[in-house]
Amino acid sequence: MASPLQQLRERFSWRRIVAVGGVLGVLYVGVTFFQVLLAAGTDDRVEADAIVVLGAAQYDGEPSPVLAGRLDHAEKLWREGVAPIVVTTGSNLPGDRFTEGFAGYEYLRFAGIPDADLLVITDGASTWEQLAATALQLRLRDLDSVVLVSDPYHSLRLTQIADEVGLEASVSSTDGASSIRQLLRETAAVSLGRIVGYRRVDNWLDGVG
DSSP: OOOHHHHHHHHHHHHHHHHHHHHHHHHHHHHHHHHHHHHTTOBOOOOOSEEEEOOOOEETTEEOHHHHHHHHHHHHHHHTTSOSEEEEEOOOOTTOSSOHHHHHHHHHHHTTOOGGGEEEEOOOSSHHHHHHHHHHHHHHTTOOEEEEEOOGGGHHHHHHHHHHHTOEEEEBOOSSOOOHHHHHHHHHHHHHHHHHOHHHHHHHHTTOO
């Protein structure tokens, strides 16, 4: 049986380990926050095989302002010759008549992008699922390089998920500022995603909105 002195030393050692672990955890999350912040608004576009628009809310076939902003930015990139194909992504919520991907497709077709230059992918409620489904469809067409279009705060997580699913990706964010809530949410997602994998984290994260 350990002596009182040995027990005291053991308790002190565990407290120190917990304290050091806590400090390292705070530093890790803090560094991740600044990485998310620095990546926000990234526009490192290069010519690619496809422009991929990440899904966002649609209302009975009408893109929400957030989704419309992404689609407008993707149209601009397409007209600048960044890529010959625009991919719209996103499934639907229970009860919805239309998917986010289809709403985006119709919006861009009405804007003048030919049907032959559009690809609709309606699999995926989360960011990971959308990019994984996109990677699969592009590989079937011998394509792999993409420019990802989403909101500024999303940039870091997008590039890391793209790498995880095997896409060669650059990012061109929409205009606009990111709220502290959005940045903190992304910080939590990236902090966990690097440890347990983005597929698991994104299914939870996008599920809670």
